[in-house]
Amino acid sequence: MELAQASGAIGRDLRILVDDGARNAPLLGLVADQLGCDILVTPLGATLRGPAGAARDEAVEVMPVDRASGNVVDWMLIQPSALRTSLPGWFDLVGGLVLNRTGVVTLPLPDGLEFANREDFVVRRAAAARLGVGHPELVTAALASRSGGFLLSVYDADTTGPSQTVRGGRDVAAALSSIDLYGGDLRLWLRWPDDPAEQPKLDEQLQELALATGASIWTPAPGGMAVLLKGCLDLGVRDRDGRGDQWREYRPPGMTESARFVSDRDGRLVPQGGPVTETAGEVRLISVDRTRENALRDRYAQLSSEPGMFLLDLTVLEDGRLALRYTDDSYLAVGPTEFRGHLDRAGWQGEDLMLLTQVAPERAAGLREHLTVLADELNVEIWTLTPGSTVMPQDGLARAVDEHHRPARWARIAPGDEKPRWRNDDGWLIPRRPDAPTLLPVPTPPAVPTTSLPPPDTTVLPPASPRPALVSPARNTRPHGVRWLPERPGVNAEPIRLWIISEWSPQRVAAEGAPAADLFLLGILDGERLARSHPLRHLICLRVEAGGAVDLSQADVDIPADLRHLVTSSETFLLPAGWLDQARLQAGYLVDEAGHPQQYAELPGTPLTLRCTGARHGTDGLPNEVVRWPRTARGARAWAVIPESPAALDGDYLTLHQRRPPVVPGQRLVQLHVGTNRAIDVAASAAGLAGFTSVRSRLPELLANGVSMLLPRRSFERTTVNRVLFADEGTWRERAKHIDLPLSSLIEPGRR
Structure with missing residues (x-):
């Protein structure tokens, strides 16, 4: 490795003469990984020889020769x-020779x-290989933009390497002349320049193209970029902030017909008219070959679904x-x-998914990779046929x-390492009961205001507490920590009993805190x-002292749109992080499949704590309400x-580091x-939570x-790599620049 670096192999191919x-x-x-280049070697069973008749002091091109046959073979x-x-x-390997290619540098x-x-070259080749097959009427060209034009490289027989020049739209059209584009659609995989002065120049060249x-x-759109989306392996457009955006069309003069493509919710180009979906019985999302629709409609009319499971049948492509x-x-x-949009339209309410599509063995790996991305985005379990x-x-x-009509297993794809919510049972999927909390031999649960909790051997909870009178907190009250709440919201004037639901057992909540993505509990x-409304979860009873709970039905509380779905009742109260010490744990129950509380467990009466988990940004242990960076509209370098x-x-x-870190x-x-x-x-986030x-x-x-x-990992796909350096004798040395590829392509290479 050190010898290769010293010889200047970084960024160039390396040939090993053994x-x-x-x-x-x-x-x-692995050596090629570290050097960032290809390596040429002789095949197994081959030895190196020079051309016959060459003088001893003559510079010759050695070639690999098969020992058994004596024939020249190609380099590997x-x-x-x-x-x-x-x-x-980069090179053409023909007849035992390593030859320079000619013409414009392209990859299919x-x-x-x-x-x-x-x-x-190596990184872009890997990205090109990851792009999946798309619409048959859409041609794709991947280009880098420089100085308001397009950067084209030409192979050069000179050992100094290829020449790079900035070309215009007509030059790109000439380079694409082998493809019939007239009257068609050409999609460009590029990133617009950040410099506003270069954007009008590029706009002009696109019109020329x-x-x-x-x-x-x-x-x-100007300022945006096309990126390779995980899972679907298609191109989507993002604005400079990484948000989904719309494709922009440059039309040739005289074209009057309407556009054949539109942008979808992922920022992809899709045909006008959108997808064809339908339902059959309780299979609520179907999109398959039209020749199968009638047969499936009759077949699925007999099916019903378990509560908490959503049935669907879609198409699986050749690559899975x-x-x-x-x-x-x-x-x-x-x-x-x-x-997600099509699921919502079909009535999906966050249930786990059961995919009824048959899967060929050669497509299973690709399907699993795609479903893994979807399961992570939706935060659900997806079950498929084996x-x-x-x-x-x-x-x-x-x-x-299976093919002999014997029971087969369902395969599970799910985010994280949570325990499955379903289990295989003789070919069916049935709900899995969560681990029951330890039963405590307590004769009578602790008293709370108005009524007492039921004894351990009953499943009847006390009636709902009456809505308390409200007061405003004193002006010197500690901050509550919820940004969208008024500084002094209306709170309970006397102690009340509240109930919360949890994925975690009561004992775990007492030991580690109640899991929450935001700085509050409901x-x-x-x-x-x-x-x-929450079968197979844990129900936990709290005593909340006066001033500890905010009534969300107040007119002056404006709940953010992305949180309104959490407020399922006009009797919902919010327990802000800053006032949680006023809520004490009383008891817990396991809720059965029918939504009935069972298995009473006494809790120690300690103040409730909140454990940060499940935030939208994807970094566990941090709340949604972190301090974001950078704040500038154009982003920043790190x-x-x-x-x-x-x-x-x-x-x-x-x-991340704002300055170049020490060599590792x-x-x-x-x-x-x-x-x-x-x-x-x-x-900054830690400082904000210090109190x-x-x-x-x-x-x-x-x-x-x-x-x-x-x-966060979820930002890798929307974060662009500009430069790559490697460690060499205590310093960072440049390996590649102007890469303009997602960070995920260097960290999570995915399927080739």
């Missing part, structure tokens, strides 16, 4: 193991071309991605936002059977009602140290463009480990 070089292919793949290409693809390398895309350059090709040119059928009979892999099995309606439910007065060999990180975040041997340093509010300011003693978060641990700023 016999049987492929014998060390696994090790050399070893790509970086984490960025391995089936695409070719499923429906188009990528215009690459030497600096980031439309004129020269006679095609509609689709690009992100889950897809919808569109009005033009094309099939496109579904993106997470579009998927390869070779099918659904047989029996007793009104979906039963999985409770209601009627425990029976709360239990009925540095991060990542593994030398691309691989998924162990944790759920990446530490065996690691890479990347300069990132972080969009507005994509990162978390750990130090909230009832909140248990990960912030103190992060600060103790030297993390003052972090990028």
